[in-house]
Amino acid sequence: MKVKIKQWNGVASWLWVANDENCGICRMSFNGCCPDCKVPGDDCPLVWGQCSHCFHMHCILKWLNSQQVQQQCPMCRQEWKFKE
């Protein structure tokens, strides 16, 4: 028997590899996006601090930008520095 493939659709799934399930700021899943975005993926990335805590980039920026004082990780309150 011969099978002739006329058409096929590739399907892939992806996950962010984070050490947690939810963003501690917006409480939404890391595999979803922050509440201000509509589509998960590269447009709503995760970022890590040197303290190893992870947030949606939009969430942590919103918090850091609202702070006049020291910029701290909301989880561990160490000074926030982006991990290179």
Added chain:
Amino acid sequence: MCSLLSGIAMAHHSTPSSQKALMMELKSLQEQPVEGFRIGLVEESDLYNWEVAIFGPPNTLYEGGYFKSHIKFPIDYPYSPPTFRFLTKMWHPNIYENGDVCISILHPPVDDPQSGELPSERWNPTQNVRTILLSVISLLNEPNTFSPANVDASVMFRKWRDSKGKDKEYAEIIRKQVVSTVADAERDGVKVPTTLAEYCVQTRVPSQDSSSDLLYDDLYDDDMEEEEEEDEEEEESDLESGGEAGVTSGGEGGLTTRCYNDDQEDSGNEDS
């Protein structure tokens, strides 16, 4: 509910963020309640105004008490803190005449050397209603006399504490207030727990995030013979979820089930 949500979502860009966060918190608190609290909305249509009833913890001055309060959330929650106000009259060093609770985690982290509070003790967006409730309930019995909101109550509390209870004025005022809350509880049809066993709610811990569950369900459908394995796995999954909660939000997940978990762990050790 749905029409309300979409209406607000369209109105302003930053609104849905707090709306979503509050909905998730409310749901989580109703599924996994904090010991000694009952939570609801003041009005069904307004997620930004919560009604909280606090039961006085057993073996404390507050035992048997039923204290009502409101939590009001700002539109940019969780970037700004909510306010917590008791509606029931409270005589406490850290509660103002009007019922407002004064604790550092409810203050935004601005630089204010006058207050004596470090920015690091203050609000940040990973705080949540659960951590606030735990702070408030521990504040009841452990007032902070360094920056009192009610100076007279603070002086009286110190006399009571320093005399090891011989100076009874503070304790008597609180017991009087507790007794006067019984009528409120009756009016609301609430039975206030007075023993530790009644007070500690045993929580069934659901998985934290339903959206990623869907994903896992798809991937691992074959392995999920839930009904047969559920009983065996129950204890294990309780422990796991407790651990996760601890990582995401500073350990309060452990606190909510402490009374029961301690017992289980103890007996487990004896068996083995």
